[in-house]
Amino acid sequence: MAFTGNFLCTSFKQELLQAKHDFTASTGHTFKIALYTNSASFTAATTDYTVTNEVGASGTYSAGGGTLTNVTPTTSGTTAYADFADITFTSATITARGALIYNTTTGGGSGTTEAVAVLDFGADKTSTAGDFQIAFPTADASNAIIRLA
Numbered sequence: 001m002a003f004t005g006n007f008l009c010t011s012f013k014q015e016l017l018q019a020k021h022d023f024t025a026s027t028g029h030t031f032k033i034a035l036y037t038n039s040a041s042f043t044a045a046t047t048d049y050t051v052t053n054e055v056g057a058s059g060t061y062s063a064g065g066g067t068l069t070n071v072t073p074t075t076s077g078t079t080a081y082a083d084f085a086d087i088t089f090t091s092a093t094i095t096a097r098g099a100l101i102y103n104t105t106t107g108g109g110s111g112t113t114e115a116v117a118v119l120d121f122g123a124d125k126t127s128t129a130g131d132f133q134i135a136f137p138t139a140d141a142s143n144a145i146i147r148l149a
Contacts, residue, residue: 002041002053003098003120008146011047012116021103021116023082023146025072029105031116033087033134034065035096042100042118049102049113059092061132068101071139081144088133095126099134101145117145 015021022028032049036042040053049064057063069085084101101116125132137143 005120008117009046009115010044023073025070028070031068032065034100038097046115055094055096061089061092076141079141079149082146083139083144086135088131092132094132
């Protein structure tokens with residue numbers, strides 16, 4: 001099994017402290033999500049988007065994945081969090097085991113494809129000439145996709 005859980009990439013954590021990622025909804029950086037087969041291999045040391053073992057283009061899914069809609073970061077108690085709106089690839093025939101969220105904005109980090117987070121779907125997820133949707137968890141201090149507690 002190539003995916004081993006959900007995690008934030010170590011380079012992303014460092015780049016946050018260097019103020020290289022802007023999640024502000026209307027003026028922030030552009031983040032994308034790419035889908036991968038079970039053959040993909042990601043670790044906390046992953047630093048950039050890769051085409052290796054990315055699922056094939058189908059329907060509205062194309063190489064590099066889809067652009068995410070940022071939800072402006074907020075806080076609850078002592079936890080800060082950021083989130084994205086759900087994304088759907090239509091008319092797609094896809095089998096994916098996981099995904100990589102990455103920043104495509106020049107200056108976000110060392111280049112233009114800085115890794116943010118790796119998502120493990122827990123098993124292969126499939127769509128056949130239909131919708132492939134990624135539903136992000138509730139945007140709150142306990143569940144948002146990116147949380148700093």
